[in-house]
Amino acid sequence: MVDVRTKRAYDPPEDGDGRRVLIDRIWPRGVSREQARLDDWARELAPSGALRTWFGHDPARFGEFRRRYLSELLAHEPKVRELRRIARHGTLTLVYGARDTEHNDAVVLAELLRRGRRRGDPGHAS
Template sequence: MEIRLKRVYDPPEPGDGQRFLVDRLWPRGLSKDALSLDGWLKELAPSDALRRWFGHEPARWEEFRKRYRQELVQKAESLARLRAAARRGTITLVYAARDPLHNQAVVLREVLLESPAPTAAPTAPQPRPGPTTAQARSRSRPRRPAGRTTPKNQRPREITGP
């Protein structure tokens, strides 16, 4: 699984594979055609509050990483779709930040490369305990006669003779 990171201002290259913008805000001065994107994943971008708090200050990086990872836990479905795209081929996470080492795409890449969060493993259906003998007797129904072929919810056809 190859996941590349690239600034929006860097030109697209053939080896980029699928390109996804991972910013909440559209980058200034760029058209959709110029970016050559396969998708804009603003739902995977940090919340506005977290983005403003971080302000791309390296001193807040570790705390930003921690908080952003917590936000991503709530985005499991979107992460799974992006991870599936990465398994099919190269993807490039495109971002507008100036700092290539301290931005949300770096954290998102880390999360995608980790194994997916464990979910409840599917288990085989457990046999249900049967009724006790007394319960079975109280719920027993009269059996249908062996020769009956009409379902219970239908009345038998009346046969009229000559």
């Protein structure tokens, strides 16, 4: 069982957050490092600039965004495996800056980490 949570960077950290990992490419505006209380910043797991621009946080494009983002994550299997390992041994909170709490990269990555390893998934050892 894995314990993966998502949280906006603008929400205050809580003791129950466990290991906090920022997964955005850009630091969230107006949030200090002290306020963020991060354990890691996994920039490499953020969607590419081209994908982020195409998506534009349009909920109607989220299904296709999810598909394309999962494809991009294939290039980062070691980091995905590391996060899955962390979540198996304690709480992992994926921190993000987007306003939309339902249609963002953290939601997609959290789903991937929670569902376990399936052939073809990033982080699945073939």
